[in-house]
Amino acid sequence: MKIYGNEPALERLGQYRRSGKMPHSLLFCGDVGTGKKTLADYTAAMYFCREEDPPCGRCSECRRIYEHIHPDVIYADCGEMSVAELRELLRSSYSMPVEGLMRVYILREFSLANRECQNALLTYLEEPSDRVRFILTASDKNAVLPTILSRTATISTRPLSVEECTEFLKEHGCKEEPRRLAEMFGGNAGLALKAFEDKKGTLYLDCAREYVSAILEYHEYKALAAIQRLPRPKDDKRGPVKDLIIAAGNIIHDAFVTAGGGKASCGCDRELSEKLAEKYSLSVLDAMCEEVRRFSGIVSTVNFNPVLTANAFTAAIFSAAEKELALNMQKSNQKGKIRL
Numbered sequence: 291m292k293i294y295g296n297e298p299a300l301e302r303l304g305q306y307r308r309s310g311k312m313p314h315s316l317l318f319c320g321d322v323g324t325g326k327k328t329l330a331d332y333t334a335a336m337y338f339c340r341e342e343d344p345p346c347g348r349c350s351e352c353r354r355i356y357e358h359i360h361p362d363v364i365y366a367d368c369g370e371m372s373v374a375e376l377r378e379l380l381r382s383s384y385s386m387p388v389e390g391l392m393r394v395y396i397l398r399e400f401s402l403a404n405r406e407c408q409n410a411l412l413t414y415l416e417e418p419s420d421r422v423r424f425i426l427t428a429s430d431k432n433a434v435l436p437t438i439l440s441r442t443a444t445i446s447t448r449p450l451s452v453e454e455c456t457e458f459l460k461e462h463g464c465k466e467e468p469r470r471l472a473e474m475f476g477g478n479a480g481l482a483l484k485a486f487e488d489k490k491g492t493l494y495l496d497c498a499r500e501y502v503s504a505i506l507e508y509h510e511y512k513a514l515a516a517i518q519r520l521p522r523p524k525d526d527k528r529g530p531v532k533d534l535i536i537a538a539g540n541i542i543h544d545a546f547v548t549a550g551g552g553k554a555s556c557g558c559d560r561e562l563s564e565k566l567a568e569k570y571s572l573s574v575l576d577a578m579c580e581e582v583r584r585f586s587g588i589v590s591t592v593n594f595n596p597v598l599t600a601n602a603f604t605a606a607i608f609s610a611a612e613k614e615l616a617l618n619m620q621k622s623n624q625k626g627k628i629r630l
């Protein structure tokens with residue numbers, strides 16, 4: 291398995307291996323799309339591979355882990371688990387590993403695990419067993435309990451450079467505009483690859499950027515014009531509107547996160563989300579995000595009317611934007627009063 295970028299993470303793992311002190315519990319922390327899952331698999335292979343320079347990527351252990359069919363590597367998506375399910379899963383760590391060596395639990399998106407789930411894991415971290423290893427992934431370290439962090443080695447993941455991301459996309463079969471996609475997603479290989487694999491080209495992303503630029507300029511007509519530019523395949527009238535709402539929604543969401551002092555992670559134009567964060571206040575961006583959530587729900591249903599939905603979404607977003615104008619007016623009125 292070739293790992294692109296993330297050299298500091300690989301270096302840390304190499305140090306653990308060379309010193310013979312692989313941690314019992316590891317957390318990969320970074321934005322969605324920056325290689326956490328890949329590094330989790332890579333680390334699991336390091337635990338099992340018996341070749342000279344593990345993970346070799348070729349032996350039966352490595353191959354089965356990369357294909358996710360190793361009986362002693364257990365995956366769980368923490369965002370979708372109840373505490374009862376997680377407890378049940380962790381209980382299996384008391385039994386002997388299927389192949390006798392050890393069991394590795396890869397708990398994905400651990401920052402989405404609720405407090406009860408996190409506490410359930412804590413019990414196992416407090417009394418680590420030689421036969422069990424935990425690898426967690428999280429996009430938000432702050433959402434992980436400090437008591438877990440203190441018992442876990444944390445390794446950060448980062449986006450690739452545009453060059454690395456372009457290479458990565460080419461390697462995954464993207465022949466058209468790999469560099470452009472890499473640039474659009476700021477080197478975030480996971481998101482760029484997803485955009486490529488969705489096989490929709492980049493036109494809908496362009497329309498989404500145009501749409502958000504219109505919000506930035508407070509120009510509703512331009513936003514509607516961006517919708518008009520969407521591709522219109524005969525067999526999928528709803529898809530493009532759904533894609534636009536989700537892609538524009540991601541940029542708006544990033545703006546909200548940026549305005550709140552966080553790190554933007556899911557949109558296809560970071561610069562645009564930063565400008566949006568400068569122009570609109572947190573409360574207005576929050577209101578816009580609420581509309582994005584509402585309309586994401588609508589477009590995930592089967593029978594929505596694409597034209598009506600696109601127009602209603604635009605009206606809702608611009609109505610939220612209007613509040614900014616009202617806020618500004620209030621502010622300037624107050625200033626006026628002070629001067630008086």
Ligand SMILES: [Zn+2]
Binds near residue numbers: 340
């Ligand atoms: Zn191997």
